[in-house]
Amino acid sequence: MADGGAEKPIRTAITSDDGIDLSIIELFFFAYRDFTSDPDQILADYGFGRAHHRVLHFVNRMPGLTVAELLDVLKITKQSLARVLKQLIDTGHIVQVQGPRDRRQRELYPTAKGRALALALARPQSRRIHDALEGASAGDRSAVERFLKAMVNPELRTQIDNLPANGAGKIAGKGNGDQ
Amino acid sequence: MADGGAEKPIRTAITSDDGIDLSIIELFFFAYRDFTSDPDQILADYGFGRAHHRVLHFVNRMPGLTVAELLDVLKITKQSLARVLKQLIDTGHIVQVQGPRDRRQRELYPTAKGRALALALARPQSRRIHDALEGASAGDRSAVERFLKAMVNPELRTQIDNLPANGAGKIAGKGNGDQ
DNA sequence: AAAAATACGTCAGCACTGTTGACATAGTTT
């Protein structure tokens, strides 16, 4: 700034009086930080990070999805995905299968190993959620779900609805035909 | 893996039947991603990132806190903090004041510029929350707050309670004496 | 059949944010 160095310190705190919903902003930050800390610890043992977790999770949730579809869910570039996906394939957590209709496509599937890791990562998160909802009524739970869903950009809510057993039965156009 | 390359693909999706609370896990991921995207766009104009946002936010929420206290809130190393804090000081968003009792300490305060930016960053987040809670009852809102708080590690809940106008009046031991 | 578009992979370089480890300097406590 170099304005003589005399910027006056403001000694009062921002409060809810400023018209900002500070409590939920801060709660959301702390909650998400701790929510991700559980899997982070497990991932460290594998030399993986959060990006691996997300890829593994959605491949397990939507087996057979293509690279392009995965990019669309994660909203990252293919170069970002390439690094982590390659590692997951090299370590035998995910396999690629050439697309039956369009042979340019690569369908992504978890292996038994990949399924096991995905579940191991989801377990502590699910437990934390379960504990957090202890004593909550069905209405409370529903309020939490509605809130979280409403926090998502409207264009993306469709994606969420298309996940299996989240309201939709199966993913359209994909034969989830049990191995 | 090099086991002959024949890891069998699993073609079934993980579902709630696996005993995992998938809907909230996924909702939380998407919700947080979009929640942070609003300020991210503003920050880009300043050449700042999410780390700057967090520092700025808590300095505005707890003016006069020391470097050590800030590290304790953010749970990062001082080397990580140093980089972003230096930038915020150099750009005139934050000022340091030598601690009155212990002159080794640096109390951190926002400037008018820093306060303005903090509010500009909080505004879209607050609006998103407000919109997400549209049509929600007081009980719904309370359920959401209780849930988020319960998601935080128990040891850290005290920190949250000590933020001004989140249940506590003032920060213990700090004279928030209005400039 | 040739041309254009698509799906994917990859190389190279960069930015942001987190980590360890080591060391320096002031100021406080013992």
Added chain:
DNA sequence: AAACTATGTCAACAGTGCTGACGTATTTTT
């Protein structure tokens, strides 16, 4: 005086995101 504490800083590294560019296989369009 010695030990401890609060802060700053240098250096190196990891993880994950980005852009830009280019190559190859395959499908679609002309």
